Amino acid sequence: MIYLDNAATTPMSDAALQTLLSVSQTTYGNPSSLHSHGRKASQVLRQARQTVATALLTSPNRIILTSGGTEANNLALIGYALANQDKGKHIVTTAIEHHSVLHPLEMLEREHGFEVTYLKPVSSRYTAQQFRDALRPDTILVSAMYANNETGYLLPIADIGQALSQHQAVFHVDAVQTVGKFPIHPEELGIDLLSASGHKFHGPKGVGFLYTNTNRLHRLLLGGNQEDKRRASTENLASIAAMATALEESLAYWESNLNHVQHLRQRLLEKLASVDLFINQEQDNLPYVLNIAFPGQLNEQLLMRLDLTGISISSGSACTAGNIEPSHVLEALYGTQSSLLKESVRISFSKYNTIDDIDTLATTLITLLGE
Known part of the structure; x- marks a missing residue:
């Protein structure tokens, strides 16, 4: 998990x-x-x-x-x-x-x-x-x-x-x-x-x-x-x-924790270099949070498929009765009709995550996105 x-x-x-x-x-x-x-x-x-x-x-x-x-x-x-x-x-x-x-x-x-x-x-x-x-x-x-x-x-x-x-x-x-x-x-x-x-x-x-x-x-x-x-x-x-x-x-350990999650974030993006993706609000970003969209991939379906493999990420937006509501944040950025609202997922790191976690996520994403 x-x-x-x-x-x-x-x-x-x-x-x-x-x-x-x-x-x-x-x-x-x-x-x-x-x-x-x-x-x-x-x-x-x-x-x-x-x-x-x-x-x-x-x-x-x-x-x-x-x-x-x-x-x-x-x-x-x-x-x-x-x-x-x-x-x-x-x-x-x-x-x-x-x-x-x-x-x-x-x-x-x-x-x-x-x-x-x-x-x-x-x-x-x-x-x-x-x-x-x-x-x-x-x-x-x-x-x-x-x-x-x-x-x-x-x-x-x-x-x-x-x-x-x-x-x-x-x-x-x-x-x-x-x-x-x-x-x-x-x-x-x-x-x-x-x-x-x-x-x-x-x-x-x-x-x-x-x-x-x-x-x-x-x-x-x-x-x-x-x-x-x-x-x-x-x-x-x-x-x-x-x-x-x-x-x-x-x-007490904020600098080493920050360096750790920055490394994890960069590792994931490097592993996904061959994948078509878009990073939401890429500049001036807290390294602990990465919000990315995969064009043509519905986030709700991707989240469920990842969950079945034992990987937990989120859309970042509200979830009610199992349905993901459109993100008001992404609406403010791109408007209500943007496809990014339904294609974006949030991956958020902590000091407890490992390189193995990131490599497994990247490998799983590449497999799921290729199906």
């Missing part, structure tokens, strides 16, 4: 799994409790938060622990928009965002009267000037993903942050696909809100965080006073600790 769908989720590292098991077995108290078990749990929670903050070169009070990237995106967008609508009701984002960004923004438009500008790529790319030109006096929020989850395209985050530096709009970045892949320091990049998810960097599912440099957020979860009264709910302590371990481990 070969797993090459790491942009969807990654296998847990041994270190993260050991932390998960250890904390589950030995530190089961509620961090809000005043007794010794609670104090011990609170200490573990504080240390995990500090680990995340250290990775981002920020202070622990700027980290809100969440159930994952989706909640972090929702809290950033809905939370900030509703708490700051007295400043304006205009938001700027891109047409290629993850649905956990697009759907909250659609809700703000539909139910709260916000206006959202959806920027489309120009020649398959985005520039900071596009964001600068979209700003208005009533713009309060700009949201752009660090790397696209379907194609791996890296947006010019530092340049966008600089473009917003003299405007009231805060800058939210969905960094789910990039946190743990290389160092990200939001305060150096002009980022005000940053979302991440543990299972994208070899931590457990169901846990993530939101970096924020503002406490003016409308609360989405009501109840207790956890997370400095910003997010109610008893903390998922074992998973939080395991996420912190995974993040620390990933960043």
